[in-house]
Amino acid sequence: MQKVFDNVNALDKRCYDEFGLSEDLLMEHAATSMLQYIQSKFLNNEQILIICGSGNNGADGIALARLLHSQYAVSIFMPYHVKSVMAKLQYKRAKLLGVHVIDELSELLPGNAPDVIVDCLFGSGLNRALDDESQRLITRLNALHGHKVACDIPSGLNMQGQVTSVGFCANVTITMGALKTSLYSDIAKDLTGHIMVSDLGVHRNIYETTTNTYLLDPFDMQLPLRTKQNSHKGTFGHLSVIVGNKAGAGIIAAEAAFAFGAGLVTVITDKAVNIPLHIMQQYTLPEKCTALAIGMGLGKFKQSEVKRMLCLDIPKVIDADLFHDDIILTVLNDEGVVLTPHPKEFCSLLRLSKLADITVEELQNNRLKYLRLFAETYPKVVLLLKGANSLITYNRIVYINTLGNNALSKGGAGDVLTGLIASLLTQGHSAIDATITASLAHGMSAKNYTKNNYSLTPMDIIEGVKVL
Incomplete structure (x- = not known):
């Protein structure tokens, strides 16, 4: 059985305080885990669309775009202005490298539909009901036919495992650091797809602490x-x-x-x-x-x-x-x-x-x-x-x-x-x-x-x- 946590903020902080790992380093590992998954599934030059929010979930996506750049035809779509310190830093790095940024999804031509769609909109940072614009965006992403990857938690799913309106329907969810209880609500089962855990610079055995919740396996x-x-x-x-x-x-x-x-x-x-x-x-x-x-x-x-x-x-x-x-x-x-x-x-x-x-x-x-x-x-x-x-x-x-x-x-x-x-x-x-x-x-x-x-x-x- 595997450990499951309501949230991992304290586990991240422990990495900073006890192991000397920076937020930047944890983010690089998060992005690398998504890179490795995509490389294991898709050949070079595939079309990859990464939808990035304004916070650190978006920053993970921008970092991923930088790692994918030149090996794949990667595009970033950022419907909101970057706000977090890490999002601004990752965006600066991506722009210096020449990563392609689109202003509207309509820039994706019908013959140029993405093979992979990566959801980095909200992740575990969602603490409110989605506005109309976000609902329309997630609905549109769900209608795309590419392989869908959710970063940490599918957008629209909050930390209580609730969906107030619409949620991103992923084929795979790569959750960061440890499993979260929100991924195992009944409604989440139609959103998460296969769930994988990314190490964030230390093995899960070190990153995880005690819990009273466990995921069973065969x-x-x-x-x-x-x-x-x-x-x-x-x-x-x-x-x-x-x-x-x-x-x-x-x-x-x-x-x-x-x-x-x-x-x-x-x-x-x-x-x-x-x-x-x-x-x-x-x-x-x-x-x-x-x-x-x-x-x-x-x-x-x-x-x-x-x-x-x-x-x-x-x-x-x-x-x-x-x-x-x-x-x-x-x-x-x-x-x-x-x-x-x-x-x-x-x-x-x-x-x-x-x-x-x-x-x-x-x-x-x-x-x-x-x-x-x-x-x-x-x-x-x-x-x-x-x-x-x-x-x-x-x-x-x-x-x-x-x-x-x-x-x-x-x-x-x-x-x-x-x-x-x-x-x-x-x-x-x-x-x-x-x-x-x-x-x-x-x-x-x-x-x-x-x-x-x-x-x-x-x-x-x-x-x-x-x-x-």
């Missing part, structure tokens, strides 16, 4: 591969899945759990349900139940019966309908509990716990803010907030999983995730390890799916998990 996934030969089905736990009014949700979770290594899986229901032969059914919890999955498709329920199950001293995954009832408050200070709400359910949970009364829109614009608020109040439970990027928190640490994709926007996908987490819990994994691994496996299965992305089914996700 190497953090610990599949429940079996190594012990002297074993039996009970060795790998007995999971109980509560099946409610919408029986399909619980059955999908049960299937996922069995495929992910649970030794025994029993669905608990008093109704006749159509289940696979390898899944068992009972009316009451088995005596040797080692984990519980409850909530998905539950519908109306007897509060006393659910409360009795929630009070059992076994690991639990809680999903869906239970986030709309104050019975959920009984487990918020318990270890070994995993909560898996989608945004609307998390808003309900925040209201029930009296932490916030907000709309889904407000949550989606501030996902990390409200996740951290919950984590600060209830650090013992594991919470996975579903979304374009899944956010996981435990013990006030936040983990970001970006591996999921739009193929998972299907009914039943969340039930598979619940089953995967529950399966690992019943096999003895800790709540946080189970959630991280299951979430990554869930995302990797969708990522590896080779058919049309609209066709993914819950059973496809389960099949994909089997071959990770």
Whole structure:
């Protein structure tokens, strides 16, 4: 996993104060990283357009233009006057070298369209809503067909990961120094493209300090591969899945759990349900139940019966309908509990716990803010907030999983995730390890799916998990 920071101003200052690195030197490394990326992708003499703002993000772009000059047909477009000290210095250097500066985008002839468009307008310096001129400019840049590179942060995306009007849609974002949380909001996923980190004169191991936020990657996934030969089905736990009014949700979770290594899986229901032969059914919890999955498709329920199950001293995954009832408050200070709400359910949970009364829109614009608020109040439970990027928190640490994709926007996908987490819990994994691994496996299965992305089914996700 990689460290992620809300901003890197303190890290830059540390480079100046402790390592004797100048602002100019850091900027040269930023520009060089973009140069190296372009050189790795494009031949000499390609048309490159760099759009530069008035501050230091623009200065990075002007420095890049100087480095590209003569090897490529590079043009700078500066819609605003340069203002920062570094922008003025870099502009002076570029002009002395003879770098081409255009006054209007209309100077780019139809037959001379840029092969590469580099966005150096605002970066992490955006702290206001875009004016009309900037909105029109970004919209026009998005309409160009060249390969799009964002410097640090796509313009239009602010440091809270919000887009107030329009954002630059990049194929790749080269962010400076370290990863930033703003790059991992749900809306940012349609803007950033592939995210790379540029070193700024020292290796990231030196540049970065401590953080409470981490980006997960596939190497953090610990599949429940079996190594012990002297074993039996009970060795790998007995999971109980509560099946409610919408029986399909619980059955999908049960299937996922069995495929992910649970030794025994029993669905608990008093109704006749159509289940696979390898899944068992009972009316009451088995005596040797080692984990519980409850909530998905539950519908109306007897509060006393659910409360009795929630009070059992076994690991639990809680999903869906239970986030709309104050019975959920009984487990918020318990270890070994995993909560898996989608945004609307998390808003309900925040209201029930009296932490916030907000709309889904407000949550989606501030996902990390409200996740951290919950984590600060209830650090013992594991919470996975579903979304374009899944956010996981435990013990006030936040983990970001970006591996999921739009193929998972299907009914039943969340039930598979619940089953995967529950399966690992019943096999003895800790709540946080189970959630991280299951979430990554869930995302990797969708990522590896080779058919049309609209066709993914819950059973496809389960099949994909089997071959990770």
